[in-house]
Amino acid sequence: xxxxxxxxxxxLTLLSVAFYIFMLAVCAKGxxxxxxxxxxxxxxxxVTGIVRDVRLGGDGSATRLKVESEYGTRRYSSYYGIxxxxxxxxxxxxxxxLLAERNRLNKNELIEGKSYYIWGLVHQQQRIIxxxxxxxxxxxxEATVNRYINRWLAASCLFLAVAGVRKMIMVLKRE
Numbered sequence: 001x002x003x004x005x006x007x008x009x010x011x012l013t014l015l016s017v018a019f020y021i022f023m024l025a026v027c028a029k030g031x032x033x034x035x036x037x038x039x040x041x042x043x044x045x046x047v048t049g050i051v052r053d054v055r056l057g058g059d060g061s062a063t064r065l066k067v068e069s070e071y072g073t074r075r076y077s078s079y080y081g082i083x084x085x086x087x088x089x090x091x092x093x094x095x096x097x098l099l100a101e102r103n104r105l106n107k108n109e110l111i112e113g114k115s116y117y118i119w120g121l122v123h124q125q126q127r128i129i130x131x132x133x134x135x136x137x138x139x140x141x142e143a144t145v146n147r148y149i150n151r152w153l154a155a156s157c158l159f160l161a162v163a164g165v166r167k168m169i170m171v172l173k174r175e
Contacts, residue, residue, distance in 0.1 A: 018163035022156040028149050035105055036142050041131045044099040044119050047071065051094045057081045065118075067096060075115045076100055078129070079138055084121070086128040097122040099131060 049069030057063040062077040063084075076098055078084065090096065099120030106115050121129035 013163075013167070015160075015163040015167045018156070018160040022153075022160045025149070025153040025156040029153055031105075032142075032146060032149050036146075038135075038138065039101055041099065041119070044101055044131075045071075045116065047074075047076070047098040047100055047116075049096065049098075051090055051092050051096055053092060054090050056083055056088060058083045063087055065090065065096070065098075067098065074113065076118050077103075077115060078118050079134060080141060082137070084129050086123065086126060087121075090123050094123060 047067060047069045049067040049071075051065055052068050052073055053064075053066035055064045057078060058081055060081040062079070062081055064078075065076045066073055067076055078087075097120075098116075098118055100116035101119055103109075103115045103117055106112070109115070118129055119134045120131045121127070
C-alpha cells in the first residue's frame with residue numbers, strides 16, 4: 001500500500017531536494033522578517049487593569065499575567081522566560097499598567113484568545129519592565145536567530161546551485 005498517491009515523491013532528485021530546502025530557508029526568512037517587526041513605544045497598546053492570575057516563569061518559560069481591563073481579560077507574557085525583578089510581588093487583585101504588543105504568531109488564538117507580549121510593566125507605582133530593556137533583549141535574540149537563518153539560506157542557495165550545475169552537466173553528457 002502506498003502512502004502517497006502522488007508520484008512526484010517517487011522521483012525525488014538532488015535538485016528537487018535542494019529546491020525544497022532552499023524554499024524552507026526562504027520561508028524561515030520571511031517568517032523572521034514578519035515576526036521581527038515590533039512597534040515603537042508610542043504604538044504599543046496601553047493597558048490598565050486588575051491582575052486575575054499570575055504564573056511566574058523562568059528557565060525559558062514566560063511569566064504570564066491574566067489582566068482584566070477595558071479590553072476584557074487577556075493573557076500577557078514576558079519575552080524568553082525572563083522574570084524581571086519585582087514580578088514576584090504581583091498578586092491577583094493588584095492593579096498594573098502594561099505596554100503590550102499582540103502576539104501575531106499565536107497558533108492557538110482561536111482556542112485561547114488573543115495573547116500579548118509585555119514591553120512595559122508598572123506595579124504599585126514601580127516600573128518593573130522598561131521598554132528599552134525589552135527592546136535590547138529582543139533585538140539581541142533576533143539578531144542571533146537572523147545569523148543562523150542567513151547561514152541556512154546561504155548554504156541552501158549553494159546546495160541548489162551545485163545541484164543545478166550537476167543536473168546541467170548530466171543533461172549535457174546525455175546529448
